[in-house]
Amino acid sequence: MDMKSNPALEPFRANVRAFFQNDYPKDILEKVASGASLTTAEVRKSEMALGAKGWLATAWPAEYGGPGWSLEEQYVFDEELERAGVPTVTPMGVIYVGPIVYTFASDAQKERWxxxxxDGSLGWAQGYSEPNSGSDLASLQFSAVRDGDEYVLNGTKIWTSAAQHADWIFLLARTSKEEKKQQGISFICCEMDRAGVTLNPIISIDGKHALNSVTFDEVRVPADYLIGEEGKGWTYSQYLLGFERTSYARIGGKRKQLAHITEIAKAEPTGGNTRLIDDEAFAAKLTDANIALDGLEMTVLRVLSAVKDGGSPGKEASIVKILATETAQQITTLYLDVAAAHGQRGFSDSVSPQWLDHAAFAAPGVSTYFGTRAQTIYGGTNEIQKNIIAKRVLGL
Ligand SMILES: Cc1cc2nc3c(=O)[nH]c(=O)nc-3n(C[C@H](O)[C@H](O)[C@H](O)COP(=O)(O)OP(=O)(O)OC[C@H]3O[C@@H](n4cnc5c(N)ncnc54)[C@H](O)[C@@H]3O)c2cc1C
Structure with missing residues (x-):
């Protein structure tokens, strides 16, 4: 698979690039570039612009309305999306729950969800983690008790990304207590506005509201909100984890960040200082980051090349997850060098935009630096990925 220099992909690339230049909403691009968070209406607008073109569920089979692209085309599309500065598609819908619905749900459920x-009109959140169940997710205690034609939900989910934009949440819930803790877990959906569901915002270290805890107090949902068989939720949740982990690569976005950092470092400073790019220590760090990114891209291409038709990247995806997230942290640390004194200015959404008069890149850059620290935690921590590599890739 040669995605970098395959001339056959160039007309496809040009078509995608033209869409982002001409037809994608410009106000969203401007807001993302400013570093401010999108409102729910803006998230919907962005995703519905992609959905209207048939370019939101890019990995879905044509049978379920996907564009029928090859892995190469999907890769090029992601590169162009990031290059254009389009916000990352919320993965909970099209990447996480969508494939579970079209693989395991009933026809009526497929029609519903x-x-x-x-098309991007329905937002989803992922309710897996709990206050005492993160890496050891199978120990979860959130309960779903069958009562006639309903389930009664009780418990708390935490670190629930984008739940404030979501219409639905998919949950792992314990429906019975079995000897093996992975058993007795079921996969159940619930509307976010159902009686008894309470959303509690969590402001993270980057000053943004991206996370929440969600409590469920005697929440009643119809029994047909259960996907597949009761007690099989753990198996469904493991489905497509390989694709989830390779989706962290975001090569185009990282190249854009490095180009941005390089441009700032080349600018003439005020006060008679030398240009940052002429500082040997900084230049060495910038070179290291470029080399790391090239290494990441080669690894992603190698892992994807091994995927057979309709298959999943497998356990090697854990290698991509570690490399991608550590490279993201390495690159965004350079924002601290280029932002320098400006970086100390406030970076939260609530801060007045006066900092724009000083250095427009500084506050969003420092916020990005802090936001990227979370990448080695979510999607299964990097320590857990190392355990997977040791046991299942290296067979130790
Ligand atoms: C920004 C962000 C977004 C998130 N979004 C979501 C979401 O949308 N939905 C959702 O359900 N969850 C989400 N999460 C939760 C995430 O999946 C968990 O934080 C993660 O699984 C780690 O669990 P924990 O925080 O409970 O840490 P713990 O599991 O308590 O781990 C604490 C530390 O111990 C280490 N550790 C634990 N077990 C082992 C082991 N066996 N071997 C070696 N080291 C170990 C971990 O690596 C970590 O360093 C999100 C988290 C973050 C930070």
Missing amino acids: LPGTR
């Missing part, structure tokens, strides 16, 4: 997920 697939169209809105595919």
Whole structure:
């Protein structure tokens, strides 16, 4: 698979690039570039612009409304999306729950959830983690008790990304207590506005509201909100984890960040200082980051090349997850060098935009630096990925 220099992909690339230049909403691009968070209406607007073109659920099979692209085309599309500065597609809908619905749900459930997920009008959140169950997720205690034609949900989910933008949440819930803790877990969906569901915002270290805890107090949902068989939720949740982990690569976005950092470092400073790019220590760090990114790209291409038709990247995806997130942290640390004194200015959404008069890149850059620290935690921590590599890739 040669995605970098394959001339056959160039007309496809040009078509995608033209869409982002001409037809994608410009106000969203401007807001993202400013570093401010998108409102729910703006998230919907961005995803529905992609959905209207049939370019939101890019990895779905054509049978369920996907564009029928090859892995190479999907890779080029992601590169161009990031290059254009389009916000990352919320993965909970099209990447996480969509494939579980079209693989394991009933026809009526597919009809209920697939169209809105595919066209971007329906937002989803992922309710897996709990206050005492993160890495050891199978120890979760959130309960779903069958009562006639309903389930009664009780418990708390935490670190629930984008739940404030979501219409639905998919949950791992304990429906019975079995000897093996992975058993007795079921996969259940619930509307976010159902009686008894309470959303509690969590402001993270980057000053943004991206996380929440969500409590469920005697929440009643119809029994047909259960996907697949009761007690099989753990198996469904493991499905496509390989694709989730390779989706962290975001090569185009990282190249854009490095180009941005390089441009700032080349600018003439005030006060008679030398240009940052002429500082040997900084230049060495910038070179290291470029080499790390090239290494990441080669690794992603190698892992994807090994995927057979319709298959998943497998356990090697854990290598991509570690490399991608550590490279993201390495690159965004350079924002601290280029932001320098400006970086001390406030970076939260609530801070007045006066900092724009000083250095427009500084506050968003420092916020990005802090936000990227979370990447080695979510999606399964990097320590857990190392355990997977040791046991299942190296067979230790
Ligand atoms: C920004 C962000 C977004 C998130 N979004 C979501 C979301 O949308 N939905 C959702 O359900 N969850 C989400 N999460 C939660 C995330 O999946 C968990 O934080 C993660 O699984 C780690 O769990 P924990 O925080 O409980 O840490 P713990 O599991 O308590 O781990 C604490 C430390 O111990 C280490 N550790 C634990 N077990 C082992 C082991 N066996 N071997 C070696 N080291 C170990 C970990 O690596 C970590 O360093 C998000 C988290 C973050 C930070």
